[in-house]
Amino acid sequence: MTRAPGVVDVARAAGVSHVTVSRVLNGHTSVRPETRARVEAAMAELGYRRGAVSSGRAPGMIDVARAAGVSHVTVSRVLNDHPSVRPETRARVEAAIAALGYRRNTVASALKSGRSRTIGVVLAGSELYELPKILLGIETAARDAGWWVSIASWNGGGAGDLTETVQRLADQSVEGVTVIADRPVAVEALAGLASGVPLSVIMSGDVANPRLSFVEVNQVQGALDAVQHLVDLGHTDLVHLSGPMDTYDARARVDGWRKGLVAAGLGGRVLEGDFTAASGFGLARRLLAEPTLPTGVFAGNDQMAMGVLAAFAEAGVVVPRDVSLVGFDDIAGAAFLVPALTTVRQDHVALGAGAIEVLLRLLDGGTASHRMIPADLVVRKSTAPPGRP
Structure with missing residues (x-):
């Protein structure tokens, strides 16, 4: 035999199908012991090595074709899921x-087709809130649409540095x-960002750059819903404990708070x-x-709400009998505070998925857009009508 033995050769020598050989190679439990022994004996006799090709290089499409007893065109059609x-x-x-451990050369495929089916993701900053959930949304939406993800x-x-990273x-x-x-x-770098590829941005608020699509959670609507919930319960004496007003998130939530009051x-x-x-x-x-x-x-977020609960408990103030409390974010553990915290949930998985959806729209020739992901009020045990536990 002038070439390295393949799966088909092992199958013929062992008197089994190529599928059975593949199952043996992958440790499948459905293969009977005597069949497994016959296949292993054939591999030993032929000198078959998984992933081996005659030159010692990584297996290519031609090697797969030889092992399967088909043409390289057929292998290509299988790889591209051709219906024929x-x-x-x-x-x-x-x-x-x-059996060969073949891995498709995506770079070569991209050069040939002009399409890589790959989306880049840039993590811009070290204080990215709920990053794992956002990445889950990105990767799931990309994969479902037939795309891969590469992260930097x-x-x-400055804008030049960010542009270089994108480039x-x-x-x-x-x-x-x-x-x-x-x-x-x-924010400043995004305002001046220029790139030859379509771009979407996940960030609180947008910037004046018409080339970019933005996706964010609607924090104004979330805060307005929190106020409306307290009003619907009958509360008229209300206070908002905000975050720092030099941050966009705090200002957006105060904006929603004020709209709710109006x-x-x-x-x-x-x-x-x-x-x-x-x-x-x-x-x-x-x-x-x-006095009262x-x-x-x-509260501006759930962390602040936790501090409020601690101060009230220390002073003997009972939530929600004496004061109803609403947070924002629905952090892990919010449902297990005492009492369980009513809060506004931000869907960070949907945020990541939304960024892929608007990006794919740009790739299809669409225009830049600004998508708001709705926030959801989650009612638990920390709110009640005034004077009622």
């Missing part, structure tokens, strides 16, 4: 691919890029914190020092 291939031929080729990071600098991905044949951006770090014909106060549990605790202590407590408190 008969099921039994497809199975033989797939068995040869598995950028930790600050490096483009040089690797990505067809479009999604940027997951920490606004304080990336819609209800109510007034209300804003006390500024910094999105930490310690600031929530401190602001709650300020409220406790006043508000009946409803909307």
Whole structure:
């Protein structure tokens, strides 16, 4: 034999099908011991080595074709899921691919077709909230649409630096890029970002760059829903404990808070914190020092709400009998606070998926857009009508 023995050769020598040989190679439990022994004996006799080819190089399409007893054109059709291939031929080729350990050369395929089916993802900043969930949404949506994902990071600098990072991905044949951006770090760079590939951005708020599509959670709507929930319960004396007003997130939530109050014909106060549990605790202590407590408190995020719960518990104030409390984010564990926290949930998986959807629309020739992902009010045990546990 002038070439390295293949799956078909082993199958013939052992008197079994090529599918059975593939099952033996992959440790499949459905193969009977005597059949397995016969296949292993044939491999030993022929000198068969999985993944081996005559030159010692990585197996290629020609090697798969020889092992499967078909033409390289047929192998190509199987790899491209062409409907003209008969099921039994497809199975033989797939068995040869598995046996040889063949891996498709995506770079060569991209050069030949002009398409890589790959999307780049840039992590812009080191303080990216709920990054694993966002990436899950990105990768799931991309895979479902038949695309792969390649990731790079950028930790600050000017528009030129961010453009260079995007360009490096483009040089690797990505067809479009999604940027997951920490606004304080990336906003100025995004405003001046220019690229030869379509771009979508996940970030709170947008920037004046008509080339970019943006996706964000509708925090204004989420805050308005939180206020409306308290109003519907009968609360009229309300306070919002905000995050730092130099951040977009805090301003967006205050905007929703104010819109909710206007819609209800109510007034209300804003006390500024910094999105930490310690600031929530401190602001709650300020409220406790006043002659009367508000009946409803909307905290800027769940961390601040945790601090409020701790301060109220320390002072003997019972939530929700004395004060109803709403948070924002629905962080892990919010349902297990005492009481379970009513809060506004941000769907970060949907955020990632939305970025892929708008990017694919750009790749199909669409125009840049701004998509808002709805926030969801999650009602638990920390809110009730005034004076009722």
